[in-house]
Amino acid sequence: MxxxxxxxxxxxxxxxxxxxxxxxxxxxxxxxxxxxxxxxYFIASKGLSTFFVDKINIWDFLSGKTWNPGTTDAHGKPEVGALPMIVGSFLITVLSAIIATPFAIGTAVFMTEISPKNGARILQPVIELLVGIPSVVYGFIGLTVIVPLQRHIFGGSGFGVLAGTIVLFVMILPTVTSMTVDTLRSVPQYYRESALAIGATRWQAIYKVILRAATPGILTAIVFGMARAFGEALAVQMVVGNAPILPTNLTSPAATLTSILTQGIGNAVMGSMQNDVLWTLALILLLMSLVFNIIIRVIGKKGELK
Amino acid sequence: MNAKLTNKIATAVLYLIAGLVILLLAGLLGFILFNGVPHLSWHFLTSPSLAFQAGGGIEFQLFNSIYLLFITMIISFPIALGAGIYLNEYAKQNIFTTIIRTAIEILSSLPSVVVGLFGFLLVVVKLQLGFSILSGAIALTIFNLPLLTRSVEGSLKSIPDLQREAGAALGLSKWETVIHVIFPAALPSIVTGVVLSAGRVFGEAAALIYTAGQSAPALDFTDWNPFNAASPLNLMRPAETLAVHIWKINSEGIQPDAAQVSAGASAVLIIAVLIFNISARWIGKALYKRLTSAR
Amino acid sequence: MLENEALNTDNAPLRNIYRFGENAEIALSTHDLHVFYGDNEALSEGDLEFERYKITSLIGASGSGKSTFLRSLNRMNDNVATVKGQIMYRGIDINSKEVDVYEMRRHIGMVFQRPNPFAKSIKDNITFALKQRGMRDKNKLEEIVETSLKQAALWDQVKDDLGKSALALSGGQQQRLVIARAIAMKPDILLLDEPASALDPISTSQIEDTLLELKEKYTIVIVTHNMQQAARISDYTAFFHMGKAIEYDETRKIFTRPKVKLTNDYISGNFG
Incomplete structure (x- = not known):
């Protein structure tokens, strides 16, 4: 062979x-x-023991307005109402996204449509650098600039919803802008050319053609920014005041899921009810990031269909 | 209102917005650098931090940040490389691949504080590794893996299939072709991805406060035996990093010069990120040149 | 041309596949070969034999299945298509799971349409696969580099800068390097998929000369869309149409006296 x-x-x-x-x-x-x-598995099993082991009513937990896990109320139930933090997280996230959106879109349009040269040469590197800046640095600046400013203008402690919103706005602005820039750049050149060819002004081309075509991508960028804002812990915790009460106005101190979590987890004994409720907050964070993920997917799918 | 006037107004508004954002971003960078850089000195970088008095430095925190980054990369790079290779070279379009891709996507969008808490629960408490470099490195690895895996996968994808066919036609297995042909060709872009992710890891704090801990015990820089408690190389010691230090002294610190120390440390972090960003591009380009140049 | 006109279209057969005699040495043969891309059958009934130390051309319009057929011969289609049927090589069916596909490809090498040298030095391009197979002897490796480059008619142009990146070579040189790389593995059979279609006429004729020399030692199967090329270099030619080998014969006969009308139409430029 x-x-x-x-x-x-x-x-x-x-x-x-x-x-x-x-x-x-x-x-x-x-x-x-x-x-x-x-x-x-781990976070869900910890987070759910609030309801299954400590027998806390899930509705009471989500809608309760007082957060004081160490004490019990008049009926002998523990005071573990997470509503202030849930509201705080959503409020700050939504507000910062609302402020960031026009700035991000405006800057991105400027960079891609009005002045592409300066955009690529000056703005692009600065924005890329800022995307990479650690969030504690944003928190530190918030603490040394925003908080005293808020105190000076509105009185009070200076810590609160407004300070948290501004810090997060500045933090997500580079991310949302750079993602929007990517989307605008991916709009085919002939869209612009055909719009201008039929006599549209530059603004009409931008507003009626380019931004329409880029809408799914811009939405994705905004939701991405919101997800980042919602999950940000330390920068917010440094400026928001960490008072688990329902915010009554923009300057009142508040708390977010992340801020209470980072502050509390080291102080409560593992396995105790006081500790379990913190893990429930972590579980809410986890589920919310899942929700943001799904929203981004849905936007992506819809964008494909067009 | 006619279209031309609208166009003029809109353009002016766009200039205004862009100008405001430039002002804001430049102000941000300027603030950190102008406040922080004057505070930077050899003394600041090489003396230990002080808990109650002014004049402390960031020596241990700086070392911890670098060492932790190093260990994190040692753990996460092989895993990301393996996962990236499998996804790009072996994975077929089936339900298994879809599930894993979704999992990676989800992992990349998890807040870092959740990753840190998971590390705390599993590594610090259940596996009893305590607050340590190792626990921190594992948490940072989890935080780093999805982005690094995707960047490796993207780098491999950019190498044309012609190269894979060339290997196959010579009787080389896919693995041999990938390791010896595709990987070297993709190396410039892989390195760029690694350095960029290193910048992200270097500044991360939320994943570390309950894994690597919030204290920086004194290190003896003459003792390089990793099994000694005071050795800088010891993996089982708690290690507060620069980013954690900034958070810590601002939220609980009682140093009279907390603001100055934070400003200095922030400047160091930003300069580090700048170095990572620039070197990522530079190293990538240099490697690419070396690989394709006519020697 | 006279002979062409003699072809009686009424009596012409629909297929005509050449069968080698008892004495012919067959290097490779296929039996009842079918290739499917998903549910689409791209190739059917490819029953062909290839004689040792001859050049066989596969011609046909694009999409006729000739490349699919060629790529099935050393199982380059394994990941993208389903290949059914037998491919006999040295008495075994290499289209079966028992056969080690990587070992098989060392004996049945392939060169592609676009030159694909590795991003390595000229020398490493040739030695790399050999080193992977455990060859460590430096002198021997150097000897192989020299002989294979000489066989591919590239040695004189590159002998002074073997350390240079292969990507710095011209297209024609790259393709000859790729051929040198393939023959450095000392294969039995060399499969070439339109190896000159991306090259200029001078490089093309150099490649053709190389192939004619290589024929002494290798069995060559080449896909080409260039009929002159097939006529110039090959001993046998197979004409593919709609996923079937329609006619297979000595090249001389195919180009002067085809028996099947479709072949006649194709070579006289009536379609494709």
Whole structure:
């Protein structure tokens, strides 16, 4: 029998290496999946024990207005109403996104449509740098600039919804802007040319054609920014005041899910009810990031259909 | 109102918005640098922090940040590389791949504080690793993996299939082709991705406060035995990083010069991010040149 | 042309596949080969034999299945298509799971339409796969680099800068380097998928000369859309149409006296 024929029927070193490579890369991928699953499992099992082990009514938890896990109210129930933090988180997130959106779109339009040269040369690198700035730095600036300013203008402590909103607005602005720029750049050039060719002014081309075409991408950028704002912990915690009460106006101190969480988790004993309720806040955060994820997916799908 | 006038007004408004944003962003950078840089000195960078008096430095925190980044990259790069290779080279379009891609997508959008809390629960408490460099590195790895994996996958995807066919036609297995042909060709862009992610990891704090801890015990820079408690290389010691330090002294600190120390530390962080951003591009370009140049 | 006109269209057969005699040495043959892309059958009944140390051309319009057929021969289609049927090589069906596909491809090499050198030095392009297969002897490797580059008619142009990046070579040089890289593995059979279609006429004729020399030692199957090229270099030619081998014969006969009307139409430029 010839040698080649025999070698064809044996397992070659190539095949062995292929099996090895395929297995270890697959193991790496599965490891990531396992991590994601365990994050959900661990946080959900901790977070749900508030309701199943400590027997706290889920509705009371979500709608209660007093947060004071160490004490009980007149009926002997623990005071664990998470509504102030839920409201605080949503309020600050939505407000910062509302302020950031026009600035982000305006700047992005300026960078891509009005002055592409300066946009690419000056603004782009600055924005990229700012996207990478650690959030504690934003928090620190909020603490040294925004909080004293708020105190000076509106009185009070200076900590509160307004300070948190401004810090988050500045923090998400670079991210939303740079994602919007990417979207606008992906609008085909002939859209602009055909709009201008039929006699539209530049603004008409921008407003009626380019921004319409880029709407799904811009929405994605905004939701992405909101997700970042909602999940931001330290920068907000440094300026928001961390008072778990329903905010009555923009300058009153407030708390967010993340701020109460970072502050409290080190102080409560593992397994106690005071600790479990904090994990429930973490679970809400986790679920909200899932919701933001789904919204982005839905926008992406709708954008594809067009 | 006629179209031309609207166009003029709109353009003016856009100039105004862009101008405001430039002012804001420049002011932000300027504020940190003007407040922080004067505070930077060799003494500041190389002396330990002080809890109650002014004049403390950031020596240990700076070292911890760098060391933690290093350990994080050692753990996360091989995993991201493996996962990226599998996704781009082996994964077929099926339900398994879709689930895993979704999982990675979700992981990348999780707030870092949630990742930190998970690290705290699993690594610090359940696995009893305590507040340590290792716990912190594991949390940062989880935080870093999705983006790094995607960047590796993207880099591999940019290498044309012609190269894969070339390897296959020579009787090389896909793995051999990927490791020796595709990976080297993708290296410039992979390195760019790694350095950019390093910048992100370097400034992360929320994932660390309950994993690497909030204290920076004194280090003995003459003791390089990783099993000694005071050794800088010890993996099991708590390690407050620069970013955590900024948070800590601002929310609970009682140093009289907390603002100055924070400003200095913030400037260091920003300069680090700047260095990471610039070097990412520079290293990528240099590597690409070396790989394709006519030597 | 006279002979062409002699073709009686009424009596012409629909297919005509050449069968080799008992004495012919067959390097590779296919039996009842079918290739599916999903549910679409791209190729059916590819029953062909390839004689050792000959050049066989596969011609036909684009989409006729000739490239699909060629790429099935060393299973380059494994990941994108389903290949059914037998491919016999040295008495075994290499289209079966028992056969080690990587080992098989060392003996049945392939060169593609677009030159695809690795982003490595000229020398490393040739030695890389050999090193992966455990060849460490430096002298031997250098010897192989020289002989294979000489066989591919590239040695004289690159012998002084073997350390140079292969990407710095011209298109024609890159393609000859790729051929040198393939023959450095000392294959039995060399499959070429339109190897000259991306090259200028001078490079093309150099590649053709190279192939004619390589024929001494290798069995060559080449897909080409260039009929003159097929006529110039090949001993046998197969004409593919709509996923079927319609006519297979000595090249001389195909181009002068085809038996099937479709072949006649194709080579006289009536379609494709």
């Amino acid at each position: 010839d040698q080649i024929r025999e070698s064809l029927l044996k397992t070659s070193i190539g095949t062995k290496r292929e099996r090895f490579g395929r297995s270890i890369t697959m193991a790496a991928l599965i490891l990531i999946a396992v991590v994601v699953i365990s994050i959900f």
